[in-house]
Amino acid sequence: MPTPKKSTSGSKKPLVYGAVIVAAAGLLGFASYKATAPDNSSNTSTTPAAEVSADPQAGIYPELAKLARRDAGDKLAVGRADAPVVLIEYADFKCGYCGKFARDTEPELIKEYVEDGTLRIEWRNFPIFGEESENAARGAWAAGQQDRFWEFHAAAYAEGAKEKGFAKDRVKALAQEAGVKDLARFMKDLDGEAARAAVAKDQEQAYGIGATSTPSFLINGRPIAGAQPKETFTQAIETAAEQAKTTGKAGAGATEGTPKGSEDSEDSEGSAK
Secondary structure (H helix, E strand, C coil), X not given: CXXXXXXXXXXXXXXXXXXXXXXXXXXXHCCCXXXXXXXXXXXXXXXXXXXXXXXXXXXXXXXXXXXXXXXXXXXXXXXXXXXXXXXXXXXXXXXXXXXHHHHHHHHHHHHHHHCCCCEEEEEEECCCCCHHHHHHHHHHHHHHCCCCHHHHHHHHCCCXXXXXXXXXXXXXHHHHXXXXXXXXXXXXXXXXXXXXXXXXXXXXXXXXXXXXXXXXXXXXXXXXXXXXXXXXXXXHHHHHHHHHHHHCCCXXXXXXXXXXXXXXXXXHHHHCC
């Protein structure tokens, strides 16, 4: 069983967002590596997610909610920048459970909640399984520069894709499959400093909140660990949406402009499979 490889660039100290994050990190950390390992043979995580109780504030950490970027120009996001609910996903393309979420759960969440403006999904590259994970993460970012992140995401998480590995020639083939037009630019971006910096920033954030396994999620500041059943996500999203109505904080901090991935952007939403 492979051991997650932490980034060695800079000082990656966990729990950098304040003492309140210690409790949240416990929720993210209790999903064991075994439960989310990419080669685990079971079909779903049996580790319980952060429970969604009748109290809409239970298990929610405002400091974590602030990690939503709400940038309308974010190439690695889908949904309105002013959506009342933001789901942040920290994931690795070599992670089997991340693939399960991408294929089985995420498309349904997009159909039910992104398309009606309730939900925004923001991707964070969190490569923890070595060099090929890094290749895929930078490839995803590079595909995004040509507006093909979600197509790359679908290709990389297709059944059997991770078994073929993510060497650079394979990542290039995935980009071609995803419809990236300028492959020369893609390969340049893949190895460029901007891609490395973007991936490192996401990775630093993940380690900073105490995430140690993939996938890990935040839904308006509520940590959820592992590829939990769809019902866990729908309950958390609906609870967060109701809370946003009562507090009047829907879309707080959104960047102005037409968000890529809103219902007005057919290309972005339609490609998030």
